[in-house]
Amino acid sequence: MFQGEHKNTMDGKGRVNIPASFRETLRTRYAxxxxxxxxxxxxxLRAYPPKEWERSVLSSVRQRDINDEFRRSYERFVISPAIxxxxxxxxxxxxxxxxxxxxxxxxxxxFAGGASHFExxxxxxxxxxxKEDLTILKKGPxxx
Amino acid sequence: MFQGEHKNTMDGKGRVNIPASFRETLRTRYAxxxxxxxxxxxxxLRAYPPKEWERSVLSSVRQRDINDEFRRSYERFVISPAIxxxxxxxxxxxxxxxxxxxxxxxxxxxFAGGASHFExxxxxxxxxxxKEDLTILKKGPxxx
DNA sequence: GCGCAAAGTGGGTAAATGTGGGGAATTATC
DNA sequence: GATAATTCCCCACATTTACCCACTTTGCGC
Numbered sequence: 045m046f047q048g049e050h051k052n053t054m055d056g057k058g059r060v061n062i063p064a065s066f067r068e069t070l071r072t073r074y075a076x077x078x079x080x081x082x083x084x085x086x087x088x089l090r091a092y093p094p095k096e097w098e099r100s101v102l103s104s105v106r107q108r109d110i111n112d113e114f115r116r117s118y119e120r121f122v123i124s125p126a127i128x129x130x131x132x133x134x135x136x137x138x139x140x141x142x143x144x145x146x147x148x149x150x151x152x153x154x155f156a157g158g159a160s161h162f163e164x165x166x167x168x169x170x171x172x173x174x175k176e177d178l179t180i181l182k183k184g185p186x187x188x
Numbered sequence: 189m190f191q192g193e194h195k196n197t198m199d200g201k202g203r204v205n206i207p208a209s210f211r212e213t214l215r216t217r218y219a220x221x222x223x224x225x226x227x228x229x230x231x232x233l234r235a236y237p238p239k240e241w242e243r244s245v246l247s248s249v250r251q252r253d254i255n256d257e258f259r260r261s262y263e264r265f266v267i268s269p270a271i272x273x274x275x276x277x278x279x280x281x282x283x284x285x286x287x288x289x290x291x292x293x294x295x296x297x298x299f300a301g302g303a304s305h306f307e308x309x310x311x312x313x314x315x316x317x318x319k320e321d322l323t324i325l326k327k328g329p330x331x332x
Numbered sequence: 333g334c335g336c337a338a339a340g341t342g343g344g345t346a347a348a349t350g351t352g353g354g355g356a357a358t359t360a361t362c
Numbered sequence: 363g364a365t366a367a368t369t370c371c372c373c374a375c376a377t378t379t380a381c382c383c384a385c386t387t388t389g390c391g392c
Contacts, residue, residue: 053341059380061340085325116328117321124307127192132381134340142193146201197351201369205350278350282369 045069046157053152058144059136063155066162067135081143081164082126086173088165089139089147093127095147096160139164189213190301196313197296201315203280207299210306211279225287226270227309230317231282233291233308238272238302283308 050063052150062070062079070077074093084090092101105123108115125146139149147166154165165173194207206214206223214221215332218237228234236245249267252259269290273281291310298309309317 053282057343061364064339084348085322108329112330113324117324119302120300120323121318124191124302125193126301136340140192140194142195144344187384199352201349201353208349226361277371 046162050155190306
């Protein structure tokens, strides 16, 4: 389980440290170090352990018809920019320029745990997003 | 597996470097260097390792009747402009003028990984396309 | 507080990757 | 057949990445 929010700083080379607790989860629960990072359509990046990537992303998209509009968009937007990141000796990953630009990451980035994945945010973006979420939540869930 | 998005620049002669990770995939997974490049009907180019070209393009089209309208269009549009590209010593391929013009490639081009092929895009075209994809994705998947 | 270990940050250097261009060989054009 | 254009095959250089080491900061024990 990836949980909690952690701020780490990205250096000039585009390297960021994965929070130790997330690395711990990767080791113990997935017997793996690497993660698959891609963009999320809320403006952040998402990282999955390879098993989860296969289980919750690839396999679900494959159930759709190959010419399905949603599937094609999803593949272009989510699948194709995905890259496998292997942490270096210090536990850092190098985020490729294209993903960094998309998520507007600069110095301080925020790692946010999800159940079986985690997100990587630019702080400012996350803040505005959280505010939006708050108003959505206060309205309450849709009736049905 | 071809994965990730990579920006490379095409020089005045029409040469572009294939991203190193794609070349790596070609070597290790296909024991080959060359790729077959053709047009895709989303406005970009598509490159296949020869084996995949045979497996996922040629063989599937051959299953259609030779007088089938779709097959005839497909052959004219996709099969016939295809050319085999062999990387030079630096790992670059020379894209023929006709394909370059079709995809409106000029300076900076984007290589986007697919499962068993990759695409070559003009950045601006890809961006507008991605924006469309984003609105499709935010609407959520169709009810199945 | 003090000390230790773990976590996080920064930078140097060699290798790998990407870019540009010259000139010979080949092909096209008239 | 001569000339122009294109392609191929080198070499040289710039940029980026991988790998290593060292330092600072944080958390936690006594």
